[in-house]
Amino acid sequence: xSSALGAVLTSQKKLGMWLFLVSDALTFTxxxxxxxxxxxxxxxxxxxxxxxPGILFSTLMTFVLLTSSLTMVIAVDAMRKGxxxxxxxxxxxxxxxxxxxxxxxxxxxxxxxxxxxxLTSNPWGVPLFGAAFFGLTGLHMAHVASGIVYLGxxxxxxxxxxxxxxxxxxxxxxxxxVDLVWMFLFPLLxxxxxxx
Amino acid sequence: xxKYLAVWALLLVLTAVEVVLAYLHTPPAIMLALLIGLSxxxxxxxxxxxxxxxxxxxxxxxxxxxxxxxxALILLxxxxxxxxxxxxxxx
Numbered sequence: 001x002s003s004a005l006g007a008v009l010t011s012q013k014k015l016g017m018w019l020f021l022v023s024d025a026l027t028f029t030x031x032x033x034x035x036x037x038x039x040x041x042x043x044x045x046x047x048x049x050x051x052x053p054g055i056l057f058s059t060l061m062t063f064v065l066l067t068s069s070l071t072m073v074i075a076v077d078a079m080r081k082g083x084x085x086x087x088x089x090x091x092x093x094x095x096x097x098x099x100x101x102x103x104x105x106x107x108x109x110x111x112x113x114x115x116x117x118x119l120t121s122n123p124w125g126v127p128l129f130g131a132a133f134f135g136l137t138g139l140h141m142a143h144v145a146s147g148i149v150y151l152g153x154x155x156x157x158x159x160x161x162x163x164x165x166x167x168x169x170x171x172x173x174x175x176x177x178v179d180l181v182w183m184f185l186f187p188l189l190x191x192x193x194x195x196x
Numbered sequence: 197x198x199k200y201l202a203v204w205a206l207l208l209v210l211t212a213v214e215v216v217l218a219y220l221h222t223p224p225a226i227m228l229a230l231l232i233g234l235s236x237x238x239x240x241x242x243x244x245x246x247x248x249x250x251x252x253x254x255x256x257x258x259x260x261x262x263x264x265x266x267x268a269l270i271l272l273x274x275x276x277x278x279x280x281x282x283x284x285x286x287x
Contacts, residue, residue, distance in 0.1 A: 010256050018256065022264050029268050037274055041281030055215065062211050070204040073246050077197065128285065169248070176246045183238040186211070187231040191218035 017170045021177045024143075028181050031139065032188060035132045046124035050195045053111075058190045061104045062182065065144075068097030069179040072151075072172050079168040084158050087168060091155035094175065098148045105141055109134075136185055143178045150174060203245045210238050 010018075039045050049055050075090035116123045117130045154171045157163045214234050217227060244250040249257055 010252060015256070018260055022260050025264055026267055026271075030271055033271050033274060037278040037281065038285060040275065040278035041285045051219075055218070059211065059215055063208065066204060066207050066211070069207075069242065069246055070200060073200045074197070077200070126285075173247050176242050179246075180239050180242045183207075183242070184232075184235050187214050187218075187235055191214055191231060192224075192228065194218050 011166060013166060013170050014173070017173045021173065024177065025181075028136075028139070028184070031136055032184060035136060035188070038128045038132060042126045042128060045126055045193065046122065046129045047193045047195050048115075048122075048124055048129075049190050049193050055190060055194060057104065057108055058186060061101055061108075062186050064097050064101045064104065065179050065182050068094045068101070069176050071097060072175045076165075076169050076172045079158065079165040082165075084161065088155050088159040091151050091158065091168075095148050095151050095155065098144050098151070098175075102141060102144055102148075105137065109137075133189060136189060140178070140181055140185055143181070147175050147178050199245065203241055206241060207238055210234050 049058070071090050071093040075087050075094060078086040078090055112133075117133070119131045119134055121127050122130050150171055154163060154168060158168065214231055217230055217234075220227075222230070249260075
């Protein structure tokens with residue numbers, strides 16, 4: 001594969017992850033469009049998010065997730081330079097941010113549930129609000145949770161001298177994608193539903 | 197490293213702009229367009245610099261982006277029907 005063809009192709013691992021991410025992006029696109037469909041089709045979509053705590057809280061979650069992307073990209077950079085100890089440290093920081101995101105998100109979920117929001121009903125009207133909100137954020141949170149497991153295995157392996165810099169980069173691709181999806185969920189779920 | 201910090205800062209600033217935008221009394225359609233536009237810029241920045249797609253061989257971007265774009269375009273086809281659904285969706 002050292003021919004001209006080999007120069008064009010990216011590595012199999014990286015391409016594999018990229019193709020998975022495109023298909024996963026389509027899963028989220030489909031769900032977001034379904035959300036758009038029920039929202040346009042419903043007479044009065046609820047606007048339940050007050051500035052404090054609702055929007056402030058979700059903005060903080062966005063900040064934590066964006067920061068986790070920064071720590072991940074620093075980890076990838078450290079691994080390229082062959083510094084395994086620093087790589088493991090920055091992966092740990094990424095995991096910490098991811099766990100922080102889930103902790104914040106679960107706090108928010110519990111508050112909403114305490115207010116009476118379920119998958120099929122809520123105090124504000126259109127019953128599909130709960131299904132759309134919990135469905136989208138739940139699938140995203142499942143991605144963050146599996147990302148934490150993935151990075152945990154990756155970080156531990158890096159410390160023990162396993163994995164190449166490319167393996168860390170492929171793990172980074174997944175993590176950044178989870179961040180990318182949130183860049184759409186945050187404005188579409190929260191910012192278009194602020195309490196007037 | 198500086199580049200990554202700059203991208204991170206850009207993403208934070210754009211997020212702040214989005215939050216401010218949500219509180220300006222912009223007509224819903226314009227606000228939605230601006231929010232989606234800003235989100236696309238943010239997603240593009242993540243893909244290009246955090247995921248290093250800009251530094252890969254161009255063939256990779258050409259393999260991935262059009263495939264996603266055209267399927268997403270087909271999926272958009274359900275939206276015009278939504279205005280009709282008002283009568284059947286639960287209130």
